[in-house]
Amino acid sequence: MPLLKTIAVSHHISVVIWKVDETEEELAQGIQLSHHCQTRFNGMKSGMHRRAFLSIRHLLAIYGYVDDDLYYSEAGKPHLKDGTHISITHSHNFTAIIIGKQQEVGIDIEMQREKILRIAHKFTPVNEYRTLANTEAVVRKLTIVWGAKESLYKIYGQKGLSFLRHINVTDFLFDDGRTTATIQYEMDTISYQISFLEFEGFTCVYAFPLDGNE
Template identity: 30%
Template sequence: MAAPVFLQLNDDCTVLLRPISEDESVLQAGLTLTTSEQEDLGSIRHPAQRVEWLACRAAIRELIELRDLPYWGLQKDEFGKPHLVNLPWFISLSHTAGWAAAVLHRSRPVGIDIEPIRDQFQRVVPRVLSNEEIAHANGDSARLAVYWCAKEALYKLYGKRNLTFREHLHVEPFVDNADTLTGHVRLTDHQEQLVIRCFQIGPGLLAVAY
């Protein structure tokens, strides 16, 4: 089993990527869930997805406690974005088969995504990438995975609805294996340039936008 990985992106931003080795009962025993979290977990029927959901909360709890802060659980806003209870820090969570990830930022919104590199990214190109991004990716599975993972991180950072990957989220062309990308959220009433850190790690790729 792989070991957990901590990434300190700057003084304010820490990432934890952890393999999931526990079963549901072990993960639940280590967490105190809020009422809304209990309701959310109750709505998840697939056993593996329940484990991944719990593992994400175990990861963010570990990051909080490493900062010597109290962990009181999570609550969602009106858009479904998770926030810490009684703490002003910003978080984001992501999971895939066998892996959970969390990021904690002291002062600004943040988004995280983890993805295996797989051929199915080819099928979502027309609805996810702009014409310029499609030209740059040029059908390459690794580049398509970076675009997808980076845009998922941007989407989670923004955390609101009425936004599409193709029209409103943009990633500037990058060199292969680059670990720092530039992303943009472009809406009529909101324009923002963001840093995206991208790592080949764990299940395949991990991207953090901040």
């Protein structure tokens, strides 16, 4: 089981990241899917997606959960029946979950790709990136900002939330590994802690509300 990383963020928040290189048969062993998830699984055409989906059930098992402990909102947001917060991500052969015993949590893994340069203006003020040394640095930074906004979207989950207008990610240095972000939407102003790490051309970002928000 190639567990890439376990991060104990705090007493009640924890992240696990998996590099999926097992076969579907190997991953299916010992996994019992709920009716809802079995139906979804049966409809998945991509072998990588099926393996990622199964690997996440192994990540759940690390925390003592089985697939039946999980349910999804109509919008697709995952919840645990015991009230513990969870967020799920998969990108190519990497998958991860974040568990929050007391707070909402969000997580996102993205592959670092130059394609992000073309869509950056849709989710962040692009002039903020002019001082960066080279294209690679811009791609890395934009991927972190995108991952932060996706993580916050997974927590906040309001359909009208605009990545560009309603979410601000505070500038950061790569070595910091963390920053903050604020959602300002209608009557809400909520601040979040953002952490990020990079591995094998991928970026993982996770988020949770800063103390005092909730």
